[in-house]
Amino acid sequence: MSDNATAARRSAIYLLDQILGDGRLMSECLAAGALERLAPEDRARAQRLALQTLRGLERADRLLDNHLNRTPALTVHNALRLGAVELCHGEAAHGVVNSMVEIVGRSRKHGRLKGLVNAVLRKVAAEGPEAWPKMRVPRLPEWLRDPLIMAWGAEAVTGMELAHFEGAPLDFSVKPGATAPGEMLPTGSMRVRDAGQVSALPGYDRGDWWVQDAAAALPVRVLAPKAGEKILDLCAAPGGKSLQLAAAGADVTALDISESRLERVRENLTRTGLMATVIAADALEHQGQYDAILLDAPCSATGTIRRHPDLPFAKDGSEFGALIELQTQMLAHAWTLLKPGGRLVYCTCSLLPDEGEVQVEEALQMYPDMQADRVALQVAGVEAGWITEEGGLRLRPDYWPGTGGMDGFYIACLTKST
Numbered sequence: 001m002s003d004n005a006t007a008a009r010r011s012a013i014y015l016l017d018q019i020l021g022d023g024r025l026m027s028e029c030l031a032a033g034a035l036e037r038l039a040p041e042d043r044a045r046a047q048r049l050a051l052q053t054l055r056g057l058e059r060a061d062r063l064l065d066n067h068l069n070r071t072p073a074l075t076v077h078n079a080l081r082l083g084a085v086e087l088c089h090g091e092a093a094h095g096v097v098n099s100m101v102e103i104v105g106r107s108r109k110h111g112r113l114k115g116l117v118n119a120v121l122r123k124v125a126a127e128g129p130e131a132w133p134k135m136r137v138p139r140l141p142e143w144l145r146d147p148l149i150m151a152w153g154a155e156a157v158t159g160m161e162l163a164h165f166e167g168a169p170l171d172f173s174v175k176p177g178a179t180a181p182g183e184m185l186p187t188g189s190m191r192v193r194d195a196g197q198v199s200a201l202p203g204y205d206r207g208d209w210w211v212q213d214a215a216a217a218l219p220v221r222v223l224a225p226k227a228g229e230k231i232l233d234l235c236a237a238p239g240g241k242s243l244q245l246a247a248a249g250a251d252v253t254a255l256d257i258s259e260s261r262l263e264r265v266r267e268n269l270t271r272t273g274l275m276a277t278v279i280a281a282d283a284l285e286h287q288g289q290y291d292a293i294l295l296d297a298p299c300s301a302t303g304t305i306r307r308h309p310d311l312p313f314a315k316d317g318s319e320f321g322a323l324i325e326l327q328t329q330m331l332a333h334a335w336t337l338l339k340p341g342g343r344l345v346y347c348t349c350s351l352l353p354d355e356g357e358v359q360v361e362e363a364l365q366m367y368p369d370m371q372a373d374r375v376a377l378q379v380a381g382v383e384a385g386w387i388t389e390e391g392g393l394r395l396r397p398d399y400w401p402g403t404g405g406m407d408g409f410y411i412a413c414l415t416k417s418t
């Protein structure tokens with residue numbers, strides 16, 4: 001087993017320790033430099049291994065429980081979990097077992113457990129690969145599963161869990177007149193199943209396309225930007241939707257509170273050769289009058305679990321109340337920035353109705369000059385059953401089963417009376 005593979009595994013275990021032990025998101029660990037010392041390909045491998053382990057965690061724990069009298073220290077448990085997942089995905093047993101024994105054996109605190117790691121993983125290697133596909137699809141934790149069942153029903157949630165387990169393909173939005181690799185989806189986005197390194201794909205350097213989930217591309221399709229319109233993207237970073245607006249020829253203001261995240265917007269604009277005015281500011285303090293506004297509000301991000309399986313483990317729902325309050329305030333302030341006759345698209349990448357349907361229902365009651373525009377939702381590929389009672393669009397990861405699903409999203413187009 002190469003030193004590089006062991007280094008990637010050690011870093012994957014470190015990520016799992018942070019996520020499962022300290023409740024940190026993978027993105028926070030990466031931003032804090034968790035993988036900085038690895039070569040780029042080992043970094044990608046460590047990340048992939050940690051994500052794969054989180055997706056299969058429930059199954060790995062069931063297999064391991066058969067051979068553990070008590071739960072070992074978290075980092076040893078995570079080494080076993082990673083080993084079990086790799087073995088059940090067909091990785092050669094000697095490489096996985098030796099690597100995990102070496103990693104645990106070198107730990108001053110847990111070195112004495114290397115014999116246990118060796119014995120348990122050998123048993124998993126013997127029985128795991130056959131048992132794995134027969135085990136149930138891993139479930140969401142109850143704090144999230146229960147409200148989702150309440151909102152969408154048990155069958156839908158089982159479908160979502162399957163989509164989470166399968167992970168997400170890579171979708172692209174394409175600049176007008178350019179091309180991107182992959183198959184075209186009903187909504188016009190392009191999809192690649194096993195993309196590998198994104199920056200090596202044709203057209204990346206020319207800025208012909210950018211990575212954006214098919215569901216995440218729909219808010220701007222619903223907004224239907226026109227050339228020359230003055231449009232505010234109120235929570236813009238990392239910028240996928242600002243790029244769509246700019247590609248339509250709109251006069252775009254891309255605002256976000258996070259200077260570091262806005263750096264990504266600037267990089268994306270440079271690579272694609274598109275233009276927008278970039279502003280670092282609090283959306284609640286921004287002033288101006290716009291023809292159209294996109295409010296992609298900060299939210300629980302529960303619609304993105306296919307790509308971020310760390311989220312259900314790192315969070316417990318306790319922060320969501322404050323986010324819901326912030327969304328209400330942002331929608332109220334954004335409404336004051338919209339010209340009469342203008343349109344505002346409100347969206348969140350959340351599966352929770354409190355961050356979507358309920359926000360819009362309450363806003364429609366609160367503002368007499370606000371109407372939900374159902375016709376705007378009828379863009380290519382949108383199915384009639386996705387339109388909600390109050391006139392929004394509900395997208396779920398269990399939609400498009402078999403073709404890779406889509407992120408969970410809520411989208412509404414709100415027009416202001418003249």
Ligand SMILES: C[S@@+](CC[C@H](N)C(=O)[O-])C[C@H]1O[C@@H](n2cnc3c(N)ncnc32)[C@H](O)[C@@H]1O
Pocket residue numbers: 234235236237238239240241242255256257258261281282283284296297298299349
């Ligand atoms: C869902 S993300 C936006 C994704 C983006 N629209 C895109 O398509 O790439 C939400 C964004 O809201 C920003 N944000 C959070 N609070 C904010 C505030 N008070 N004012 C402006 N932006 C805020 C976050 O920094 C984050 O970038």
